[in-house]
Amino acid sequence: MEIDLSQFSQVFFEESLEGLESMESELLKLDISAPDPEAINTIFRAAHSIKGGSATFGFVQVASYTHLLETLLDEIRDGRRKMTNHHQDMLLLSVDLLRNMLDALMRKIDFCDPLLEELQQKFSTELNQDSTPLLSTEVEQKDDSAVWQITFKAGTDILRFGNDPILMFAELRALGQLDVVLLDTPVPDFTHYDPEGCYLSWQLTLATAQPLSQIKQAFEWVEDECEITYEALDQKSLEVTTPELAIEVAPQLENLTTDTPATKATKPAAITQKNQESGSIRVSIDKVDLLINMVGELVITQAMLSQLGQQDEIDHESLILMKQGLEQLATHTRDLQESVMQIRMLPISFAFNRFPRLVRDIGQQLNKKVELVLKGEDTELDKTVMEKIVDPMVHLVRNSLDHGLETPEDRKAKGKRETGTLTLNAYHQGGNIIIEIIDDGAGLDTAKILKKAKEKGLVNPDEEPSEEAIHQLIFKPGFSTADQVSDLSGRGVGMDVVLRNIHQLSGNIDLKSVKDKGSRFTIRLPLTLAILDGQLVRVGSHTYVVPLVSIHESLQVTPDRINRLSEEHQVIRLRDEYLPVIKVFDQFNHRADANEIKDGLVMVVDANNDKVGLLVDELLSQQQVVIKSLEDNYSKVAGISGATILGDGTVALIIDIAGLVSLAGINNKQDHAA
Amino acid sequence: MTQFDDAIVHKNLSENASEQYLTFIMATEEYGVDILSVQEIRGWQATTAIPNSPAHVKGVINLRGTIVPIIDLRQRFGISALEYGSTTVVIVVKVNIADEHKIIGIVVDAVSDVFSVNNNDLRDAPDFGEDTDLSFIKGLANLEDKMVILLDINTLLGNEAHFEAKQLSNIISNLDAESTHAISA
Numbered sequence: 062m063e064i065d066l067s068q069f070s071q072v073f074f075e076e077s078l079e080g081l082e083s084m085e086s087e088l089l090k091l092d093i094s095a096p097d098p099e100a101i102n103t104i105f106r107a108a109h110s111i112k113g114g115s116a117t118f119g120f121v122q123v124a125s126y127t128h129l130l131e132t133l134l135d136e137i138r139d140g141r142r143k144m145t146n147h148h149q150d151m152l153l154l155s156v157d158l159l160r161n162m163l164d165a166l167m168r169k170i171d172f173c174d175p176l177l178e179e180l181q182q183k184f185s186t187e188l189n190q191d192s193t194p195l196l197s198t199e200v201e202q203k204d205d206s207a208v209w210q211i212t213f214k215a216g217t218d219i220l221r222f223g224n225d226p227i228l229m230f231a232e233l234r235a236l237g238q239l240d241v242v243l244l245d246t247p248v249p250d251f252t253h254y255d256p257e258g259c260y261l262s263w264q265l266t267l268a269t270a271q272p273l274s275q276i277k278q279a280f281e282w283v284e285d286e287c288e289i290t291y292e293a294l295d296q297k298s299l300e301v302t303t304p305e306l307a308i309e310v311a312p313q314l315e316n317l318t319t320d321t322p323a324t325k326a327t328k329p330a331a332i333t334q335k336n337q338e339s340g341s342i343r344v345s346i347d348k349v350d351l352l353i354n355m356v357g358e359l360v361i362t363q364a365m366l367s368q369l370g371q372q373d374e375i376d377h378e379s380l381i382l383m384k385q386g387l388e389q390l391a392t393h394t395r396d397l398q399e400s401v402m403q404i405r406m407l408p409i410s411f412a413f414n415r416f417p418r419l420v421r422d423i424g425q426q427l428n429k430k431v432e433l434v435l436k437g438e439d440t441e442l443d444k445t446v447m448e449k450i451v452d453p454m455v456h457l458v459r460n461s462l463d464h465g466l467e468t469p470e471d472r473k474a475k476g477k478r479e480t481g482t483l484t485l486n487a488y489h490q491g492g493n494i495i496i497e498i499i500d501d502g503a504g505l506d507t508a509k510i511l512k513k514a515k516e517k518g519l520v521n522p523d524e525e526p527s528e529e530a531i532h533q534l535i536f537k538p539g540f541s542t543a544d545q546v547s548d549l550s551g552r553g554v555g556m557d558v559v560l561r562n563i564h565q566l567s568g569n570i571d572l573k574s575v576k577d578k579g580s581r582f583t584i585r586l587p588l589t590l591a592i593l594d595g596q597l598v599r600v601g602s603h604t605y606v607v608p609l610v611s612i613h614e615s616l617q618v619t620p621d622r623i624n625r626l627s628e629e630h631q632v633i634r635l636r637d638e639y640l641p642v643i644k645v646f647d648q649f650n651h652r653a654d655a656n657e658i659k660d661g662l663v664m665v666v667d668a669n670n671d672k673v674g675l676l677v678d679e680l681l682s683q684q685q686v687v688i689k690s691l692e693d694n695y696s697k698v699a700g701i702s703g704a705t706i707l708g709d710g711t712v713a714l715i716i717d718i719a720g721l722v723s724l725a726g727i728n729n730k731q732d733h734a735a
Numbered sequence: 736m737t738q739f740d741d742a743i744v745h746k747n748l749s750e751n752a753s754e755q756y757l758t759f760i761m762a763t764e765e766y767g768v769d770i771l772s773v774q775e776i777r778g779w780q781a782t783t784a785i786p787n788s789p790a791h792v793k794g795v796i797n798l799r800g801t802i803v804p805i806i807d808l809r810q811r812f813g814i815s816a817l818e819y820g821s822t823t824v825v826i827v828v829k830v831n832i833a834d835e836h837k838i839i840g841i842v843v844d845a846v847s848d849v850f851s852v853n854n855n856d857l858r859d860a861p862d863f864g865e866d867t868d869l870s871f872i873k874g875l876a877n878l879e880d881k882m883v884i885l886l887d888i889n890t891l892l893g894n895e896a897h898f899e900a901k902q903l904s905n906i907i908s909n910l911d912a913e914s915t916h917a918i919s920a
Contacts, residue, residue, distance in 0.1 A: 648786070689802045714786075
């Protein structure tokens, strides 16, 4: 029987990426002057399991690289080396490098990056250097060579699980002088003999300066299924190892509570656990339990109804029962829908996690001191929304750091704390999630924005817009408040892209800014993309759904307010705005009742922050619709974002307003996103 | 023990090196699709039109919560369309397009039969020269004195954009003429 390891490699990748994530966040939180031992342990464990996994799957490059990391971390963990800022940087770079390596492996392409060699070199020089021990006496003891006798009786199944004793012996040999003797072990008689099993045991004699914990690591993957005994051969080594063993046995938490205040010790542990939970689409057992309960209830209701259905005659009493049953059914269905949606929900810490690193890197690059505060990390959000909101958030955070926060000198001059604060906050409000990005920086320079807007002709030269209106200007395409194009922002990839991305998620963004006090960007998003509040409209014999959030108003337009620019292009005057009108039937090649604007209804909708009118025949009901993909079985359709199933079982298509606008070709405005 | 089982399976395979096809009729021809790709057979139901789609794409229907496009194979092959009615048949097939499984309904005149076609009895479609792509035809089979055109449904529905509808109908009629000739000869 051959086991195809590749089926497990996906799990390895997922777990490794999770491990890297927790490594990164622990590294960022680490107080270099007094590193939290539990944090170091977490980082070490992550590196160690990546090493073990990659060795199992034959990813030699990853395995040998993580071995370097592991060695360094082990020395730090054992107190033989003091953690420095340099180490932190090296380890953070390694996290990036390992991510790229894993990515290359996943995509089955060759990995080559000069950084690998450079870092390998750095680690080697670092490791060869004399370590700066914390407790010199302890190390002295450890330098003495000890001789260990290890009896290793392999479990019958170990080869089947991809563990090869030879590899373990090779690992031991790296620790010191190793002698291997194969013991005479009886092999079962023929009827009980499993040809693929392993019936061997060995006696290993290892002379090494390494502690027992290091030796044990060689067998870490198999210790549960194999019989392993360790015996120190001479008295001296026993003395050294006893305290070592004591530490091994004592729970690490106990060890921690003596060193650090309890609050400090428990907090990182809790966060790690949460990270692991949200790293992939794993669902907490509570949610599944709830779902199973709900289905149980549903089955009971179904049983009750079917029992009623078997009666030949329906009397008044059973009619009441049936009504009750149907009511229950409705409740359960609604509950079930809610809990199924819950499964897709992940805490927003999943998105927030990447910001400590980003803020640290950008802060260093810009020589700004930033403190990042994360609030409401437990707020849950649909996975699809989460994936799409990260990019706009990254942009806003960069913006705040680059344009918002001042340099430490400037801040000092203004009488503020040298370190600026950037706060990411998330909370629920109604059926929406609010994400805020708040900085205590300089705020928007309204005078400068207005000047620029006038230069660009976005505002009339003699116009004096309100402060709020000026703030809105930064969402216009091609608008950047940066004086100079920098690495980080100001390349013309502006807030308009952020706004568009958020609109695509059916959300919106608000901005409040006070000079020298800071700015606050507020993103409001629907909790899920799977359900949408829709306005049903009729175009000829066709029914379409328009997302309710994009609709401003719907009106009948009198002929005197319609201006014809050309045969195809007509605008309507609405208060003091001129809006282009898209004839939906025309774009979709349908036959409609109202061929002229005056005969139909114009729906004023938002498209990329510009208003346009859509000509439809009739407004039907408003309802929540479940969004289904059209691409699953067909292909993408211009002007259509998806489909939904109406109450009568028929399909209605959902209009993608931005797509419809570009289909109509009325918005020839330059796209500054490119 | 497992080896023994394997041997039996192998024996069965070599004896039954045939595949089953569901055949259907359109105009004067009989076509066959691999029965394993057929999910279900349905009557005609009104579709929701997809804006700006080709004429042979009739629209989408709700198949127990899944949005399934419906394609008129007559129009796809450039044969004049028939009026749909209660006897119109929609064959819902599972196709594999670019490693993605899609469910598509095809409208045909009538479902005919299920045949086992031995792989030895499968003949390649005649060559009409380099310009004519016949990759959507798996082969021809002679069954009970009639010729059945076995379609490769994945290629046919996967290469939607590749063929001109007119060309297809010509190919089919040519094929018919050629093959009848070949079979009688």
